[in-house]
Amino acid sequence: MLRRSFLKVGLAGLAAPGLILRAQATEQPRPGSPFIVTYFDLPGIKGSRDVTDAGDGTLWVCGQRNGTLGRFDPRTSQIKVISLGEGAAPHGVVRGPDGAAWVTEGGQNAIARIDDKSHAVRLFPLPAGRERANLNTPVFDKKGILWFSGQNGIIGRLDPNSGKMEVFDAPRGAGPYGMTRTPSGEIWFASLAGNYIARVDAETAAFTVVDPPTEGQGARRVWSDSKNRIWVSEWNSGQVSSYDTESGSWKGWKLPGDKPRTYSVYVDDADKVWLTDFAANAILRFDPLTEGFHSFPSDRAGANVRQMDGRSGEAWGGESGTNRLVRIQTVKPA
Template sequence: MLRRSFLKFGLAGLAAPNLILRSAQATGQTQPGNPFIVTYFEVPDIKGSRDVTDAGDGTIWVCGQRNGVLGRFDPRTSQTKVIPLGDGAAPHGVVRGPDGAAWVTEGGQNAIARIDDKTHKVELFKLPEGRERANLNTPVFDKTGMLWFTGQNGIIGRLDPKSGKMEIFDAPRGAGPYGMTRTPSGEIWFASLAGNYIARINTQSGAFTVVDPPTEGQGARRVWSDSKNRIWVSEWNSGQVSSFDTESGSWKGWKLPGNKPRTYSVYVDDADKVWLTDFALNSIVRFDPLTEAFDSFPSDKPGANVRQMDGRTGEAWGGESGTNRLVRIQTVKPA
């Protein structure tokens, strides 16, 4: 295992002054001077609606963690297709594969699940013996078509979808691997919540390069890359969002607005705007790295608990795991 520690700060340091906070009412309509539309969709058959991803045809995949299903929601009709994943299923993360299928980290069955996008047939790839209760979390495809995934109980996995061969690697510092992302240059990175670090994976050897964020005990939970190969990190314990420049090795960090924020997830859209969720303020938060301004979108229901977001051009999506709803935030005009 290779290891690097970076303690350099970017010019913004760990806090940006004069942060701007704007709130958008969740009415489904624009507000005067507000470039966003927030819409909620009830999905009562998806219990614990959590991680989401674009299905590629206008629909959205959403994991129903509490009732063991994958949902396919069509916002044009508000109809949901419910796909049971098997006895004891508890899906966590979902990603659309190169084959168009949905690939799910299925923690309840300790397996990776493939759900065909045409037939909705479910195929399971079980973890090998001796790797039970891995607490599977986030899946990501690399540029060669290999599926990588995290398990909070201290593993990183690699699955060849063509052959079904699966390899499991012990993560640095044991338990903690959580979010995972792929950069435009093709690197695979993950965050360790319990380990308080991010790391790059050598996709050939399975070795790790560990990078420590400047804030000690920050609780790096999720990661997402922007178009410049910068790794954006949601810091659960510190309430910050931080970015790591993979070329210069420098860090920048910003505290989310409000009292004692708890930054859960991070998603970077195709305009390099950063979307976060804050459990403390029951909000989705959008951060603009150019202006260092935040927009806040508090839910209209308590305990929304929006998990991992995703999106497509002009739209950011999240699952309110505490209300069995989906939320869509549309950018009406360029911000």
């Protein structure tokens, strides 16, 4: 069923008061390794969840457990903590074409825009009848329209210029989770409860469901590589799989170790695939060419990295269980 609605736009904190604090950085020794692993304790951020590049050397990070968004500068270790409003519980964050941070704000059942200059917060609530959508992942299409998922069975889109929001029922009900855009401009999402991935027609909002070959795999998050292949983290099966959107073929690889639980997936600019395994309390780097895994276990128990992102030479994750960010540098800094 299609639902259409024009938003009433809310404001949460015109000045968005924020604290400027200093993070503590700890480098994890890895003798002989080409990788440099650094942890950043984030004061003022509780439940450091999704993270993304802010475009100026800083990063945005969601504090899901205390309703905040952090603007972190790893060069100075300073972090500005921005309150998103009463009852906020931010999940996903993406940098928009306007430079602002756009957040799926599950606590207030709204999309939040945080200005990159003033840090003012503007809310776009979901329409009536779509309460408790359990908002998850946002992504912009090539026309600047924001698409987002909600685990309680919705896919939505928001025009940032007009404020028009449309919310659609997802196939098979509950489950929409991770979402990605391919270089060719296609929008894809994964359904954790539905055990599928799907393409969204950006014009008509029609869905094309694709079932992975492993039954009940628990497709959780998705990310596209430079060849328009969709990489899928399979929570239930403990696999990472890839779907070739041109040939329609699948490949899959089991993560190493006993009973892996694959949570997040991120593909860097070299088409290397980054994953997190909750069972191993580790981040893994997978090379599709050699089909080999490289493991980076956390130095603290219960790290629970639920999402990863990055920029050239750096992979970043939020340790939601330790209130930290972790950076893995693949290129030695100058």
